[in-house]
Amino acid sequence: MESLGWVEIFGQIFVQFTPVWIGLVLIFVLSAMFKRRLGLYGRLFDSTIGLFGLFIVLFWVLTAIFADLIITQDPLGQISGMKNKLPGTPVPGGDNSYYLLGGDNLARDVFSRVVMGARFVLSIAPAATLFAFMVGVTLGLPAGYFGKRLDTILSFIANMVLAFPVILLFYLLVTPEIRVTGIPTIMAAVLFLFPIVFLMMLFQSRYYTEPAKRNLYCGITLIICLWAYSGLAFNADPLGVFYMDPNLLNVFVSVVFVNSPTVFRIVRGITLDIQTRDYVAAAQTRGEGSWYIMLWEILPNARGPLIVDFCLRIGYTTILLGTLGFFGLGVSPESPDWGSTINDGRKLLSIYPHPALPPAIALMSLVLGLNLLADGLREESLKD
C-alpha cells in the first residue's frame, strides 16, 4: 500500500473526528438558540474570544468522551515494523489502516495515543481543580471572614506551601517509595474530607431551621460522600464502584495539594472585600450564622472571579500534569498522557520530530482554549 500524503492524512483525521464534529454542531446550535436563557454561558456567545475558547475546550472534551470511536489503533499496541515511521504509513498486514500521525519509538500509533491522552488529562485536571477549589473555599472563607489568629495560621501555611518549588515537591511526593509509607493516603484522607465538610456546612447552615429537610439533604450527601471517600482515599469501597489506582491517587493528591493554597489566597482576598458590603451587614443584623453568611451570601457573590479562575486553573493543572509526565513521575510508562508522550518523543527529537509534536500541540491548544474561555467569561461577567 502507498503511504498517505498530507492532504489525505488530514482528510482521514477529519473523518475520524466525526462524532466530535456532530457533538460540537449540536451543542453550538442548541446553545445559540437558547442563549438568552442560559445566563453567563449564553452571553459567552457574544464574545468572539470566548466562543473560540469554548470551541477548543469542547472539542477536547468531546474527544475525551468519544475517544474509543476516534482512535484507529490500539494506543498501547506495538506493531512491529512501525517504529518511528513517518505519518501516513500503512500498517503491515494491510486491512487498509494507517498510522495517521506516524509511529513512536515503541512502534505505537501517535494519533491514537494523543486522542487517548485527552481522556487521561480531562478526567484528572478538572476533578483535581474542583477538589483544590473545595479545599481553598472551605479554608479561605473563614480565614477572610473571621480573620485574626485563624487567618494568620492558615495564611502562614498557605504561603509556606507556595514558597515550595512545585517541582521539588513533586519529586518528593510522587515517588514509588513514598506509597509504602502511606503518606499519599493520609493526604488523601485529609484533602478529600474538605468537600464533605463543605457540602455539610452548605446544607446545615441553610436548612437548620427545617430539620426534616436538613436531615434528608445532609443524610444523602453523607452517604454518597462517605461511600466515595472510602473508595477513593482508602481503596476500601465495599461495592467497588469508586476506585483509584494508587499511582493516580498519588498524582491527584499532589496536584490538589499544590493548587489549593492559591485558591485559598484568592478566596480569602475576595472574602475580605465582599465582607464590607451592605448585604453582609444586613445578614449579620438579621442574626444569621457565620457559615450561612459565608456560604450563602459571600460565596455566590464571589462566583464571577472564581469561575474565571477555575477555567485558568484547569489549564494550569493540565500543564502541571504534563510536567509530571515530562519527568516521568507517577504515571505508568505505558500511559498515553501528553506529558509522558512528549518526554518519550523528545529523546529522538532532532531525527524524528513527529512523535513529540502532536501531543505538544494538543496540550498547548487545550490550555489556550481554557485561557481564552476564561478571558471571554471575565469580559462578559464584567458587563454586569
Add this chain to the structure above:
Amino acid sequence: MLTFITKRLLVMLATSLCLTFVVFFLTNLQPNLEKLAKTEANNRMTDAQVISWLDRNGYSDPVLFRYGQWLGVMPGWVKTDADGKVTGRCITTGVAAADAPGYCGILQGYFGRSTVFKESVDVIILKRLSLTGILMFWVMIVMVPAALIIGVLAGMREGSKSDRTLSAISILTTATPEYVSGVVFIVVFSSMAVGLKWFKGSATSAMDDITFANFTLPVMTMALYGMGYIARMTRASMAEVMTAQYIRTARLKGVSFRNVVLKHALRNALIAPFTVIMLQFPWLLTGVVIVETLFNYKGFGWTLVQAAGNNDIELLLSCSIAAVLVVLVTQLISDIGYVYLNPKIRVN
C-alpha cells in the same frame, strides 16, 4: 520600615525551618533510606544488613535528632564499632576522632557530601547556581523588556486592533509551557530532518562558552512562558492608568499622545508589573528545571533532578534551601519595592 523588615525576616526564618524539615522528613523516610543503603553499599543486601548499615552510618536516630544534627544545633553522631574504630558525622577521613568538632551542620558551614557527584555539596551548589544565574540573567534581559513593551503598547489603546493582537499573543505564550515550546523550537530551529538548523538543540557547550547558537533556544523557551503573564499584568495596569483623570487632563491640555504615555502614564503603570516580575522567580525555578533537562544544561535545575532522582539527601536538602531562599528573598524584595515605589502605601 525596619520593624517591617525584621518581622518579615523572622517569618522567613520560620518558613525555611519548616520547609527544610519537611524536605528532611520526606527524604529520610524509611523506604528512601533503604534505597540509599542499597545504592551506597550493595544492591543485594538482606533486610538485616540494611538495618545494620543504616545504624552504622547514623541513620537510625529519630528524625528530629538527625535534623538537629544537620542544622548544627545538636552534636553529630559518634559511633564506635566492634574493632574500636570511631566513626561519626563530623569525623572525615584524615582527621583524628578526638580532633573532630562536636557540631557539624549548616550553621557551622558544613553542607555534607553528595552521594551522586562524590563532592562537597556547597561546591556543587555554588557551581551549578552560577551556571543557572547566567541563564536567568539572559532570560530576564530578554523577557522583562519584551513583556513591558508588549504590555504598554497593548494597554495604551485598550480595545484597539493592536491591543487585540498583542493580547492574543500574550495569551498564547502563557498557554505554552516550556516543555511544549522547547520541543517545538527544537523541531523548527535545530531538527536535522526538517528544521532551519539555525541553533543547537543542546546547551551543554554553553556551560563553557556561550554562543548565540547554543544559548538562544533555552533562553527563548524560558522567556516566552513568563513573558505573556507579565505582559498581561502590564497591560491591565496600563489600561487602568490610561483612564485616570490626570491623563485626560494632560490630553486636554494638548500634550501629544507620545508624551502622555511616556511621561505621565508609564511610571504609574509600572508599579504593579514590578511585583509580578519579582514573583515570577519561583515560577522560573520550575522552568529552569524543565529547560535545563530538555537542553541538557547542567545547572541548578539539572542538579535538582539528579539529586531527587537518586535520593541524594544532603544535596537535595541544600537545593531546597537554595530554592526556598530564592523564593522568600524575592518575596521580600517585591514587598519592600512595592512600598518604596508606591507612595500610596506606607508601612507603620
